[in-house]
Amino acid sequence: MTPSGKIELMAPAGNFESLQAAIDNGADSVYFGVEQLNMRARASINFTLEDLPEIVKRCEKKQVRTYLTLNTIIYDHDLSIIKTLLDAAKAAHVTAVIAMDQAVIAYARQIGMEIHISTQINITNIETVKFYAMFADTMVMSRELSLRQVKKIVEQIEKEQVKGPSGNLVEIEIFGHGALCMAVSGKCYLSLHSHNSSANRGACKQNCRKKYTVIDQESGFEIELDNEYMMSPKDLCTLEFLDQVIDTGVKVLKIEGRGRAPEYVAKTIKTYREAIDAYYDGTFDQEKVKTWMTELEKVYNRGFWSGYYLGQKLGEWSQANGSKATQKKVYIGKGMHYFPKTKIGEFKIEAYDVKIGDTLLITGPTTGVEEFELTEMMVNDEQLNAATKGDSVTIPLKFRVRQSDKLYKIVKTEYAVETPQA
DSSP states (O other): OOTTTTTTEEESSSHHHHHHHHHHOOOEEHHHHHSSEEESTTTOBBBOOHHHHHHHHHHHTTOOOOEEEESSSOOOGGGGHHHHHHHHHTTTTEEEEOOHHHHHHHHHHHOOOEEEEGGOBOOOOOOHHHHTTTOOOEBBOOOOTTHHHHHHHHHHHHHTTTTOOTTSBEEEEEEEEEEOOOGGGGGHHHHHOOOOOOOOGTTTOOGGGSOOOOTTTTTTEEEOOOOOOOOBBBBOOGGGGGGHHHHHOSSSSEEEOOTTTTHHHHHHHHHHHHHHHHHHHHOOOOHHHHHHHHTTTTTOOOOOOTTTTTOOOOOOOSSSOOOOOOEEEEEEEEEEEETTTTTTEEEEEOOOOETTTTTEEEEETTTTEEEEEEEEETTTTOOOOEEETTEHHHESSSSSOOOOOOEEEEEEEHHHHHHHOO
């Protein structure tokens, strides 16, 4: 729970662009992996040990908590690595470690680092909470629980005064948005069987997202399926019933997506930030929900469903491979220079055309994510309405542009729904 008493909004950070996007758009905390021992070892770039001080520095400026994910299965040859990682995290003042293996939990406890229990532990009842309260202050519930079950656990923590090592009541965290796995809380072995690449070691090949044909081995009869993507769940989205989520008493709402693009982080965190704030100031309503859902649909998603939170027993499966986002970004060029006195950014156009009225997106390790409509520009020192490959373009901007920044144009996809003309 944040100092303001509001539910904590936790953001994913797979790289510095996403980290900065999370900070800029209202995250209360961020979680990230370092090196290979995390559940997104192959899905995102991941940070290095040397990045830890910079991560903490950026977050501390905005009072954002930092969580290191070290939540894979650990083998004997990993033990020295986890100690090195945890020692570095402790020295850099990372807030806590998210763990599931007892080796990680034990060493984090030994060096006095705050511990959060990963969803991989699959906590589903108050007795398990009480057991892990010996080690951890925060616990992520199994993704298969309903809101009613979550609320019951929260109430029992309060009733029985279940406290963690800090002396405070144990805080409950749940996933609020993002990709879901067909397996129980992510414990899947398909990738290991087919590619010798373990999902439980952060190396999932995402077999479940592919198209399959089911054949009766005895008769050779091919079974027709209504949905070809029978193992690929839609993405979790709790925004439509966020008021019910907060009413359970959970203290942390976690957004999934360390392997997704920085604009996904920016959009989802901004949207959930607005929704959470609206709940607490009494303005959360279904009209706003419609607007927020439209925003969430703009970035990567496989379609949305409520997970098991509302008591649904069966999953909802994606109808297509990949994203159903209503928008996508197209690379245009790169940042060249910024003139602070005149607040003008210079870009080199390297691909495609850009014109007045386009929606542009700028991303960078320090810049984060900035989206805006192009209303004026100079092209090769002339004021023109369009630019093309090879042109030098200057644009008035309220934020600094860096040479590491990339410029994109936002365009509609096949999933976009045109607004009827009045």
